[in-house]
Amino acid sequence: MNSAMSNEQARAALEKLAEAAGYPIPELMTYMDELVKENERLRHRLRTASARGTAANMNSRLMDALRE
Structure with a gap:
């Protein structure tokens, strides 16, 4: 069961809840x-x-290989 909501779903649910409560929530x-x-x-x-970490790791391995 996937419990994650998209931003649009969350917005719609909050707007519906606010409408049912009769309380606007623009803030x-x-x-x-x-x-x-x-x-x-x-x-x-x-x-x-x-990506930077991967590139740095690759550079390190390349340098080690070139030293050998």
């Missing part, structure tokens, strides 16, 4: 948008750091 939606942007930024940094 929550703004905060959610900020969190989504931050999440994407961090994912990008993680992918970049991972």
Whole structure:
């Protein structure tokens, strides 16, 4: 069972909940948008750091091979 929700599904569920409660939550939606942007930024940094680590490891192995 996959319990992960997409951003759109989460937004729709929150809007439906707020509508049912009769309470508008525009600040929550703004905060959610900020969190989504931050999440994407961090994912990008993680992918970049991972790629750099792999490249550094490959460079290290290449240098070791050239020394032999």
